[in-house]
Amino acid sequence: MADVKQGSYLKYGMLVAVVAIITFVTTWLLFNVRDRKDEAREVSFRLADITKETIDPAVWGKNFPRQYDGYKRTVDTVRTRYGGSEAFQRLEAEPALARIFAGYAFSLDYREERGHAFMLLDQDMTRRVKEYKQPGACLHCHSSVIPAYRKAGDGDIMKGFEKVCAMPYTDARKLVDHSIACIDCHDPKTMDLRVTRPAFLNGIKAYMKTKGIDNYNPNTMATRQEMRGFVCGQCHVEYYFKGDGKLLTYPWMNGLKVEQIEAYYDSVGFNDWVHKETGAKVLKAQHPEFEMWNQGIHSRSGVACADCHMPYMRDGAVKISDHHVRSPILNIARACQTCHPQPEAEMKTRVEIIQERTRKLLDRGEEALVQMYDEVKRAKARGVSDAALEPALKLQRKAQFRLDFVAAENSMGFHAPQEAARILGEAIDYARQGQLAAATAVK
Numbered sequence: 001m002a003d004v005k006q007g008s009y010l011k012y013g014m015l016v017a018v019v020a021i022i023t024f025v026t027t028w029l030l031f032n033v034r035d036r037k038d039e040a041r042e043v044s045f046r047l048a049d050i051t052k053e054t055i056d057p058a059v060w061g062k063n064f065p066r067q068y069d070g071y072k073r074t075v076d077t078v079r080t081r082y083g084g085s086e087a088f089q090r091l092e093a094e095p096a097l098a099r100i101f102a103g104y105a106f107s108l109d110y111r112e113e114r115g116h117a118f119m120l121l122d123q124d125m126t127r128r129v130k131e132y133k134q135p136g137a138c139l140h141c142h143s144s145v146i147p148a149y150r151k152a153g154d155g156d157i158m159k160g161f162e163k164v165c166a167m168p169y170t171d172a173r174k175l176v177d178h179s180i181a182c183i184d185c186h187d188p189k190t191m192d193l194r195v196t197r198p199a200f201l202n203g204i205k206a207y208m209k210t211k212g213i214d215n216y217n218p219n220t221m222a223t224r225q226e227m228r229g230f231v232c233g234q235c236h237v238e239y240y241f242k243g244d245g246k247l248l249t250y251p252w253m254n255g256l257k258v259e260q261i262e263a264y265y266d267s268v269g270f271n272d273w274v275h276k277e278t279g280a281k282v283l284k285a286q287h288p289e290f291e292m293w294n295q296g297i298h299s300r301s302g303v304a305c306a307d308c309h310m311p312y313m314r315d316g317a318v319k320i321s322d323h324h325v326r327s328p329i330l331n332i333a334r335a336c337q338t339c340h341p342q343p344e345a346e347m348k349t350r351v352e353i354i355q356e357r358t359r360k361l362l363d364r365g366e367e368a369l370v371q372m373y374d375e376v377k378r379a380k381a382r383g384v385s386d387a388a389l390e391p392a393l394k395l396q397r398k399a400q401f402r403l404d405f406v407a408a409e410n411s412m413g414f415h416a417p418q419e420a421a422r423i424l425g426e427a428i429d430y431a432r433q434g435q436l437a438a439a440t441a442v443k
Contacts, residue, residue: 050188055144060182066315070323071182074115080329082355082412085115087122096366099373100400103276104284105132113287113410116325119143119179129169135246136172137165141235144184146196148175161198166245185231193227194219197234203250204230210255228304233290236305238405240270256291258405258423262398271397278376279386280393285404292409296416303339311335351414358406358413361424365403368431372396375438388441395434402427 048054048062061068079086090110091097101107109127113119123129123142139145145164146157152175153160164172187194195201195218208216218230238261242249254260262283265271271281293299298308306321311334313322328335329351332344340347376392402423406413413420 052150052183052188053147054188055147055178055181055183057178057181064182066318066320067182067323070325072117073324074117074326076324076326077114078326078330079112080327081352082359083112083410084327085113087111087114087118094366096370099277099370100366100404101284104273106284116180120176121179124173134169135165135241136167136169136175137241137246137248138169139164139172139176140197140199140248142179143176144178144181145176146184148172149198151175158198162245162247165241165247180235184234193224193231195227195230195234199239199248199250200230200234200237203237203252204233206250207252207256210253225302225304228306229290229293229299232305232309236287236289236410238286238288238291240265240272256294257419258288258291258402261291262401275373275396275400277373278393278396279389280396280400282397283401283404285401285408288405288409289411289415292406292411292419293415295419298415308335311338354414354417355412358417358420358424361421361428362403362407365399365424365427365431368428368435369396369399369403372399372431372435372438375435379438379442382442384438384441384443389438392434392437392441395430395437399427399430399434402430 045063045065048059050060050063054060057068057071061071074085077086078084079088088111090112091107097110098107101110105128108131111122111126114122119142120139123138128134129138139148140161149157149160149164151160152163164175184196185193195204201217204218205216208214218227222230237250239248239250241247251261251264253264265283270283272284273282274280275282289305293305308328309325310321310323311328311331312319313334322331322334329348332347336347337344342350372392372395376389376396379389379392406420406423406427409415409420
């Protein structure tokens, strides 16, 4: 009987212990869930007063340390197979570029760009700025310039934009201290995404007009997902300096495709320089990522720039956009696999196959252009007049702009593979037509 009672006491004690453990674990879990929910709500820390004049990202970083930590990592210099953020000299990697840009600043210095934190420093260092007279318009995308516009325009950003664009670069450079920073994409009061660059506001307004939408303002009319592309499109675009005032202008009056931009340049009689070897009036494409992305499947599927280059991440219980802006190839798990379930190796291979094919087309285009130059020079040496060579030089302009439109765009064709192939196919065709036109001009 005593053994029975002792067994009952033991079972009862074990039951009490189990219940106590379950109660403890449940309570711990509840407290942990509560702590994680509290942590998730703690997305910022109000340690600094941020206003429209707060340019220094380090000050913003006091309130948003997670995002600032990512921003600081844009100093990383990592080279991918077809680009990256290492400042290698492209003229050494592609000797043909020296002839393609003959007579232009890019024939002296054409380095790969580094991350956002280096944008202003890299511009200060390039021979294109140190040895050529450049306008203050260059600072529109290489610096946190909006407060300078506000000051130069006595509170009117648009007027200040016009004044700074027209300044010599050395004078305008004194007005800015920082590369692109938090204030350029975020409202300092609400932290909402916003477009701040006057050139983009003017450009997107002109583009939307081609689609039947008048007086378009992205800050009041765009969705948040659209803004996740527009804030990048403020600077990653094709542009030119308009008129004597060197007003930075995005040539989207006819549309975003290469031939629509070319048609606009033709209509206003614009050329970046006269080619030293041939005398053709040619164009230099800048970095038309926004234009090319708009022609690709990701854009058509509603995927924004930030989804791939600044994918969401978890820091503890907090979900934020990764402000370490970089190539998705360096971050496949979060940049690609949230939508594509294939293994990382497969995703990287897909990207590099597209880029390799684009690179081969670019090589053929460069070869065709160089051979065209040689044919034009031979024709001139044999006394062919400039008037007789004019058809060939117009074809050079077409070929050169298309080739450079893909070469200067920083995805090596990935943003819009079929569009890139189409453009390069036209570039090769125009170059060969120009080569033939120059040859037949010799009598």
